[in-house]
Amino acid sequence: MGRDELAESLEHIFACVSDMIKGELQGSNTALELLEKMNLRVADKYKGYGDVACGLRVFMDQLKSKSSSFDQYIKQLDQIEQQVTELEAIISMLDKYITSLETKMKSVYHHVPNK
Template sequence: MEQDHLAESLNDLLTNVSTMIRGELQETNNVLELVEKMNTRVAEEYKGFGDVASGLTIFVEQLKCKSGSFDEYVQQIDTIEQQVTEFEAVISMLDKYVSLLESKVHSAYQIPPP
């Protein structure tokens, strides 16, 4: 009778350990399923980002093509800016000569400066 009680206790112990291990494995399995679903969702998000990046790459290439057609105009504007700078320098020099000439005329004819 005591052996039956010992066998029954041992059987209960093994059943409880088996149940505990099964529960732990089920919990691990649930976590792994959750991680798998999360990975799938993240992969879908990154695929969307890849699509956006591809679209942006195409858009940038189109902009480069369009901006290339403006290079000629940019060069013309740079040339005009350079000519304006040179023209301003000539005007400044002429202004100095005119002022000098006016002062000589005023002193030659003894006209008081304005």
């Protein structure tokens, strides 16, 4: 093998190694570009989630505010329920008393002598 053949072989080897390294670098560069695009896409998606979460927080605060305004009505309803329960007890007692009076009146009219 002559000197020219050796130089050509070495030049061919260097060209092949150079092409191989360029290919690997291009593959790495493509993978990095893809990763960057994926990161941007994920960041954009999470930004949307953040906006939704912020909106939900505002909605929950509004619900909490409305809920606290209903508390006074719930207290009033509890008081009305208590009063109705007491009124039902009084009506029951009056009903028993009236029934007792009716029985006594019937008894009195039953025993009154006819003229």
